[in-house]
Amino acid sequence: MKRKMNGYLLAGLVLTGTLTLLILLGFFWTPYNPTAMSGSEKLLAPSLWHLMGTDNFGRDIFSRVLKGAGTTFLIALCTVAIGGVFGTLVGALTGYFDGAVDSILMRLNDAMTAFPSILLALVIISILGGGKYNVILALGLVFIPSFARVTRTAFAALRDVNYVKSARLMGAGSARILIAHMLPNTMQVLLPAVTIGFNNAVLAEASMSYLGIGVQPPDASLGYMLSESQGMLGSAPWYALGTGLMIVLLIFGVGLIGEGLQRRNGEVD
Numbered sequence: 406m407k408r409k410m411n412g413y414l415l416a417g418l419v420l421t422g423t424l425t426l427l428i429l430l431g432f433f434w435t436p437y438n439p440t441a442m443s444g445s446e447k448l449l450a451p452s453l454w455h456l457m458g459t460d461n462f463g464r465d466i467f468s469r470v471l472k473g474a475g476t477t478f479l480i481a482l483c484t485v486a487i488g489g490v491f492g493t494l495v496g497a498l499t500g501y502f503d504g505a506v507d508s509i510l511m512r513l514n515d516a517m518t519a520f521p522s523i524l525l526a527l528v529i530i531s532i533l534g535g536g537k538y539n540v541i542l543a544l545g546l547v548f549i550p551s552f553a554r555v556t557r558t559a560f561a562a563l564r565d566v567n568y569v570k571s572a573r574l575m576g577a578g579s580a581r582i583l584i585a586h587m588l589p590n591t592m593q594v595l596l597p598a599v600t601i602g603f604n605n606a607v608l609a610e611a612s613m614s615y616l617g618i619g620v621q622p623p624d625a626s627l628g629y630m631l632s633e634s635q636g637m638l639g640s641a642p643w644y645a646l647g648t649g650l651m652i653v654l655l656i657f658g659v660g661l662i663g664e665g666l667q668r669r670n671g672e673v674d
Contacts (some may be wrong), residue, residue: 413667420658424651431471439468439625448641457647461637466647473625474560476537479607480620483541485599488548493595495549496556497583501564503616511557514550522547523609530613535621544609546603555598559591593670600663604656611652627652 436456443463451458455464499510511570517525529543560583563569613619614628622629627648634644 411665411668413661413668417658417661417663417665420654421662424474424655425478425656427471428475431468431475435465435468435471437465437468439472440623441465448637449594451643451647458641459621460633460641460644466644469625469630470627470647470651473627473630473648476620476625476653477607477610477627477652478655480537480541480544480610481603484544484548484606484610485602487541488547488552488602489595489599491545492549492552493556495590496558496562497588499553499582500557500560500562501579501583510553514553515531515549517547522551525610526609526613527585527618530618536617537620537626539623540610540619544606548571548606551602552595555594556591559594560587563587563590593666597663597666597670600659600666603659604663607652607656607659 441464443459446455446459446463447461449455449459449463455465455467457470458574460466460469495510495514499514525547526543529546530539533539533543569582569586572586577586610619610626611628614626617629617632617633620626620629630648631645631652634641634648637644
């Protein structure tokens with residue numbers, strides 16, 4: 406059956422695509438130097454010259470939001486990649502094989518999920534130190550169990566279906582069955598999980614940077630910028646508004662994609 410693109414999916418793709426283009430632009434060009442300070446342009450309100458105003462150091466907030474969004478986006482993307490790849494591998498093995506493999510890997514998975522994910526990430530960061538690469542590593546590790554659980558359920562449901570049994574009878578190896586036959590049929594479950602994981606990674610990174618234990622200056626981060634703007638809510642509310650709006654729109658856009666994928670799968674099923 407041909408799948409239709411619903412309104413949620415279309416709106417999410419348009420919004421997320423637009424934000425992604427802006428973020429990619431920020432990697433190569435910004436209207437002003439995000440770190441350049443100007444004593445004569447402190448706390449300027451939004452205008453044609455400074456779309457989101459300036460902060461207490463005279464830095465252009467729009468330029469900093471573009472850079473900060475790029476850092477946050479990159480961290481979330483790498484986090485999902487690490488958690489998704491290793492979590493899918495663990496989930497596929499435990500879902501397809503029974504016995505000792507399932508028991509050992511899932512006990513390790515349960516041990517990691519015994520701790521709140523953010524708390525575990527904070528412990529790892531406290532050991533490794535701040536910085537975007539350590540944040541990526543910490544969040545990537547704590548996101549593995551959630552992807553493993555989702556993948557295990559999907560692969561276990563497909564383990565005894567007819568086309569998998571047929572592939573075994575024809576002499577296909579386990580690796581071929583997992584990759585060529587089962588993995589493509591779990592995409593309708595994994596893709597919504599990726600969108601949820603991405604949004605959770607954005608919130609986790611922003612939370613840690615807000616607390617000052619995530620991304621460190623001079624690297625820009627939306628969470629760290631929110632922390633900076635907290636003391637200027639009365640004198641420069643546009644700082645918090647511009648930074649918070651970027652976080653909300655990014656999460657909202659990816660969330661719409663996830664909702665659209667789930668509705669699309671429901672219509673087909």
